Amino acid sequence: MLKNKIALVTGGAAGIGRAICQQLGAEGASVAVVDFNREAGEECVAELEKSGIEAFFIACDVSNEEQVRAMVAAVLERYGRLDIACNNAAVSRGSGPIHQFTREVFDQTLELCLTNTWLCMKYEIEAMLASGGGSIVNISSNASLR
Numbered sequence: 001m002l003k004n005k006i007a008l009v010t011g012g013a014a015g016i017g018r019a020i021c022q023q024l025g026a027e028g029a030s031v032a033v034v035d036f037n038r039e040a041g042e043e044c045v046a047e048l049e050k051s052g053i054e055a056f057f058i059a060c061d062v063s064n065e066e067q068v069r070a071m072v073a074a075v076l077e078r079y080g081r082l083d084i085a086c087n088n089a090a091v092s093r094g095s096g097p098i099h100q101f102t103r104e105v106f107d108q109t110l111e112l113c114l115t116n117t118w119l120c121m122k123y124e125i126e127a128m129l130a131s132g133g134g135s136i137v138n139i140s141s142n143a144s145l146r
């Protein structure tokens with residue numbers, strides 16, 4: 001059970017991230033739903049609250065360092081610590097044989113799927129260390145293994 005735990009989920013407004021928010025909340029965590037889609041994020045928070053889950057929305061584009069810093073600061077301001085971070089936000093540029101992709105698509109894929117996750121961890125780890133620790137789960141893809 002995750003009672004009294006503070007969780008943050010990037011890309012939490014839709015798809016897999018939204019399901020992760022629901023599961024963390026169902027297990028007792030308070031959930032910060034992070035997304036650059038404000039409308040979907042606020043709708044997700046309303047749905048979580050309807051189920052009795054403590055949640056709030058943070059508008060953030062995880063490719064923007066200042067916004068990522070502010071994302072973690074918003075969690076600390078509201079709850080005083082961060083226990084769980086799930087870095088899930090990413091946009092697929094497709095996958096397939098290397099010779100069929102351009103350098104531009106490869107660079108975008110690294111930025112959207114890897115660099116942004118690293119950036120989130122940079123600030124999440126700093127916050128977690130300050131309060132004695134925490135857990136980070138990064139969502140990846142089979143595509144990264146192929």
Ligand SMILES: NC(=O)c1ccc[n+]([C@@H]2O[C@H](COP(=O)([O-])OP(=O)(O)OC[C@H]3O[C@@H](n4cnc5c(N)ncnc54)[C@H](O)[C@@H]3O)[C@@H](O)[C@H]2O)c1
Nearest residue numbers: 011013014015016035036037060061062088089090140141
């Ligand atoms: N769906 C699949 O079949 C699949 C397969 C392999 C890996 N994944 C991985 O799972 C994760 C979630 O995938 P999904 O299918 O649920 O995606 P989705 O497109 O349904 O949802 C992604 C969410 O992330 C948000 N988002 C995207 N970029 C963002 C950014 N820069 N800043 C803030 N928010 C951002 C979007 O607004 C959206 O709400 C991704 O990391 C994806 O690579 C998904």
